[in-house]
Every structure is written in C-alpha cells, then in structure tokens.
Amino acid sequence: MILALSLSALVGCTTEKDASSQETSAPYQGSRDEKYVMVTFLSGIEYWKGAFRGMEEAAKNLGVQAEYKGADQYDINQQITVLEQVIAQKPDGILVTAINPDALVAPINKAIEAGIPVVTFDADAPKSKRYAFLGTSNYDAGVTAARELARLSGKKGEVGVVTVPGQLNHEERKRGFVETIQKEFPDMKVVSIQDGKSDQVQAAQVTSAMIQKNPDLVGIFATEASTGVGVGTSVKEANKVGKIHIISFDTDKGTLDMVKSGIIDATLAQGTWNMGYWGMHYLYNLRHDLVHPVSDWKTAKVGPLPPYVDTGVSVVTKANVDFYYPGK
C-alpha cells in the first residue's frame, strides 16, 4: 500500500484524490505475501477438496495465498504435529478441522496467543479460543432428509433409518429426521432404526433384514455415504428400486453413481465450499482488523465474528448430480 502510494507520487499521474480514495475504498486488496493455511486430517479424501476450492476462490478474490496441509492418517498426534508445524511458519491465518473436539485445543490457543487468527470448519473444537466455526447443522440436515423422503413417498407410509449410533453427528441427523417425521407427517412412521457400522456390507445386511420384516417400507434414510451405498445395494437386490426411496449423505463417487442410476433418489451434499470460502473471509477480516462489533473488541472481550455458520446441505438428485462429480 505504502509502496503504491510513493510510486504514484513519483510519476504524478495519480492525483492526491485518487490515492486517498483507493486507500479508503480498497481494504480487500491483500498482499500476495499473505498466506492462509487450511489444516485437516485424512488429507487424501475427496471431501476436503470442495472446502479448499472455496478457500482458494476467496483467497484469489482477496489477492492473497491459500495453502493446504493435511495429516494423511486419521491420527490425533499426527494432526497435532501438522498443526504445530503450520503455526511455527507464522501464517496469516489458519482454517482447521478438528479430528476430535479436545485434541487441538492447546495448539489452537497457542496460535491465537501468538496473534494468528484461527477459525474451525466441518468439525469444531468448541473449548478452544477459535473465533468461529463453520459447519453443517446435522439436525437440520436430518429435517431436510425427512421432508425430501416425505415428498418422494407422497407423505405417507413406513420408513426406516440406517445410521451410526453413538456418533454425535449421526445421532443429530437421525434425531432431526425422526422428529420431523413425527411432527410434520402424521401418515408416516419410523418403524426401524439400524446400525450400519459405517460399512457398506454391514449396511446392506441390516437393510435386507429391515425390508423382510417391514414389507410395506416406502423409504430409508442413510446418515452416511458407505451406509447409503449398502442400503442401495440391498434395495436393488430386493427388486425394490422406486418402491423404497433412499435418501443418503455426502457426494463420494459411489453415492453419485447410484443417484445417477436412480437407485438412490437423493443425497445431501454438505456446504464444504461455503466453509472454505467464508472461513477465508473471516480470517482475512481478522488479520486486517476490519471487524468492529464494538469500537475495540479485544479490550471489551467481545467475540469479533459470528460464532457459528450453518453452511447447509443441498439436495442432489438425478437432475443436478452432474454438478457434483469432481472437476465440475
């Protein structure tokens, strides 16, 4: 900024008025030396790519750099190590997803105490000092699943759930689904809730048993992607495609292929792009001291950002599934 001003002063083309208007009106022109880093666990999976694409697009708009660093395993210590290494490089901000709610509290707080803005996405570390969390409201996703299944089945009939009991995100998806069926659709009933153990084969087995026990079943909500493919396999084997409607979760290739072929009626895509895009904006705004909910939030000890953003789910059907294959 200062460099730009002095150079334009040298040539005299840019007038005083231009310079000052540029200065006050372009706070969103970052420096290419600025670097913001996304940190995840399981770095190889497709799921994070949408989030990083959003972060990169925001960084491009803001004129700064975005970088991705992942721990390749599902391993707490490995993610802590990667995060510590990123902190040591003193980036301008960190967008991090937490492998577990407690494990990253210490390194996140260390970063913030060192003046590095930190925002969490997808999976939160609520006891840390992170400034905001952007992720899917799993309860609301379950509500969406219930309404979509009701629409497909004419708002009547018996439905089931195949889920992963005990995992908070899955419990919330199930609860949103079950409570919405109960509240909004008096002619529908949840007759079976089964454990698919996040496993395609296991999910297919419990689904086959569910179909045998409940011959009038008109729909199944699978709260997870492998589960959904297992449910789809079983419904296809039972020759019930189109009779038993399936709502699944996420957009891995196996799921998208079953949506495309009509076995899975709809899957819920999480707003990963939103997490990256707006998470990057939050970090940039903190870095450049642009947010002022009160005149001096640090002294007032007031949170500078919205604490939680529900990045939502989108319903993916045959009509729009092509937009969700990688590269689209």
Next chain:
Amino acid sequence: MILALSLSALVGCTTEKDASSQETSAPYQGSRDEKYVMVTFLSGIEYWKGAFRGMEEAAKNLGVQAEYKGADQYDINQQITVLEQVIAQKPDGILVTAINPDALVAPINKAIEAGIPVVTFDADAPKSKRYAFLGTSNYDAGVTAARELARLSGKKGEVGVVTVPGQLNHEERKRGFVETIQKEFPDMKVVSIQDGKSDQVQAAQVTSAMIQKNPDLVGIFATEASTGVGVGTSVKEANKVGKIHIISFDTDKGTLDMVKSGIIDATLAQGTWNMGYWGMHYLYNLRHDLVHPVSDWKTAKVGPLPPYVDTGVSVVTKANVDFYYPGK
C-alpha cells in the same frame, strides 16, 4: 496488484489494460453507483442502529453505498409498503428483517424474481426465497445466560426466569436456560418461571412475589430488556442486590445503566453489527456473482450461501458496559 498498477502508471497513466486487470483481480472494488438497502419495521428504535452501522462499514470496505429505510410503526402493511417502494427503486441488494414470518414472503420473492438479491436478518421469513438469514440463536443465548448465572452464583442455588410465554424467541431463550441448568449444574434448580408481559411494572410485580415465595433465590434470568429493568427494580427494592444475580437481554439505556450501577450483573448483547456487516457481504457476493458452491448454482438449483448464520451474543458486564453506550 497495487504494485502492478503503480508500475504501469510509471509508463503512461491508466490504460485500457489496467482497467480490465483491476476488474478481474479486484472483485471487491464495487462501484459507488451500487446501492444496497436495509429495511426494518419500527425504524426509530436503537436496536437497528448497530445492524446498519455494520452494513455501512461493510459497504465502505466494498466501495458501495448502503441506505436505510424503515417503517416507523410496528405495522405489517406499512412494512410491506416500504419494502415494495424499495424494490421499485431496483437496488443492488436488500437486507430485510421480517415483522412476521409470513407477511413479507410475497414481496421478497418478487424482488428475487426481479434479480435483486435478498437476505434476511434478526427476524426471518423462512418460507420466502431469501438466500440466507443472519440472526441470534435464541436457544444458545439461553445456554449462555445459564452458564453466566452459574458462574456468578458458584454453580449452586435456586434460580428463576421472568419471560414472555408464547413468543418463540422468548420460549427458546427460556428453554436453552432451563435445559442447561438441568444438564450442567446439578446443584442448581429452576424454581419459578413467571410472565413479565414485556412490561417493566408487571415484571417488577411478579419478581417481588417470586422473591417472597423463594427466600433462597440466588439468580434471575430476564429474557427481555424491559423485563430485566423491572426485575432489577424489584431486586433493589428487596435489598437483594448482589445476593440475587440478574442476567438480562439487549442493551437499551435502562439496562446498561443498571449494569453500570451493579444491579444487573450481566446483559446479553445481540450481534446486530455482525448481521449488517456479513449480510452486506452476502448481498455483494451475490450481486457480483462471486460465489460458486458448484459451477452454476442457478442451473443446479443449489443454495449459493450458508443458509443460517448465528450472529451470537456477547456478555456485557460492568467491565465492558461502556463499549455499548451509543456513540462508542
């Protein structure tokens, strides 16, 4: 970017090429001809000023204009008229709070069909086509109130609530409070829930009765500002300041004065600035076609923005109350 521009200035002021490169690499440099409008009901109240301050600050950062239009009454038809007038002016985006969830559905949809981005704040119109809603999670605000009251009372003792039964936002605040006391504080108990009728005198009366019936009371949560002042008045009259801790809501002058004088221990300030600041960013991003959760969200029928932002509450105590007086 700035360096590039200044260097090109060296060789001959602003050229055609400079202008186009500025366009592509500075997407956050809006035009001063762009106008975004905030629309509310009850335009005279202090509450909206924080939200518009946030919108103005974002507009300044983005180089565009923000304008405020309010219906001065608490009157559905009047707000519809004001909103229709604003739509007729074809602004670049509208940030609107809904006097009731259904009344503004038709004009909001009309605006969107005319290509004007609309985002709601503070009070939503969930059945409309608005792209996002930014507001307080009232349940979470109740959770914050419970934890703050527990901290003040050493996590033990009997507490009460003075609220406005039947109004959804107040029901949610109460529910968040009561459920958190039950779940997290085994040595605390909610012994009384009273109707303050959003009225200072009425709230003082029910509080006096509550204190008489429950001599061991250590705290009261008032879910609304006039209620909180009534509770404060009653606690002061009973000579129980410091013995019965009070958590109130919002930051009107009466409440702030009681926080400053120590009668009310803490009040919860809503994130109105956040609603205006990020609501403005959402509108700008839509207007300039900057958000791409999928390659073409209009064709794919995918929501372009996070559907919900919890703009949070901040705890206002004697320590930071001065930051909340108007003009600070």
